[in-house]
Amino acid sequence: MKRWAICYVSTASPDMEEKDIDNILSYTENWNMDHNITGILLCSEGNFFxxxxxxxxxxxxxxxxxxxxxxxxxxxxxxxxxxxxTTFTGYEAAFLSKQTKNLTQNISYLEYLKYLYPASQNTVKNMLKAFVD
Ligand SMILES: Cc1cc2nc3c(=O)[nH]c(=O)nc-3n(C[C@H](O)[C@H](O)[C@H](O)COP(=O)(O)O)c2cc1C
Structure with missing residues (x-):
């Protein structure tokens, strides 16, 4: 079987509300799991990764x-x-800004990662490192 991977970033449309983003995250998690798609969908500060x-x-x-x-x-x-x-072992969709909404201090993207499942944390960390190194 030929395997493929795609990674992108994008910006949520201006009219998108929190519930619309929640709908996308839960829809994609279900559909992707049913179709053996692994990876991650993060939403933070109006951006998708x-x-x-x-x-x-x-x-x-x-x-x-x-x-x-x-x-x-x-x-x-x-x-x-x-x-x-494949790099990921499952599929996770997370709304990072929501989980960290109650934090008062500014936190960096790398710090957001601790709100993910441990397996996703390492994969995303390695991926981000590839951009920094
Ligand atoms: C940022 C973003 C990421 C998405 N990721 C997925 C995804 O991983 N899997 C999925 O089935 N749909 C995803 N969708 C939804 C698809 O764009 C589309 O609505 C879905 O495939 C259903 O298409 P249909 O209405 O033509 O059947 C995403 C939408 C957005 C805005």
């Missing part, structure tokens, strides 16, 4: 759908490539 990995045709078809979704814009692809093995 997503990685989807799985069977090539499914990933490319899903991405074409996501890319034309009017609930976000300014989509920037970070990678779009064939992979030997």
């Amino acid at each position: 997503q990685v989807i990995e799985g069977e090539s045709a499914i990933i490319q078809e899903l991405f074409a759908n996501i890319a034309k979704d009017s609930r976000h814009r300014n989509l920037i692809k970070i990678f779009n490539k064939e992979i030997k093995n």
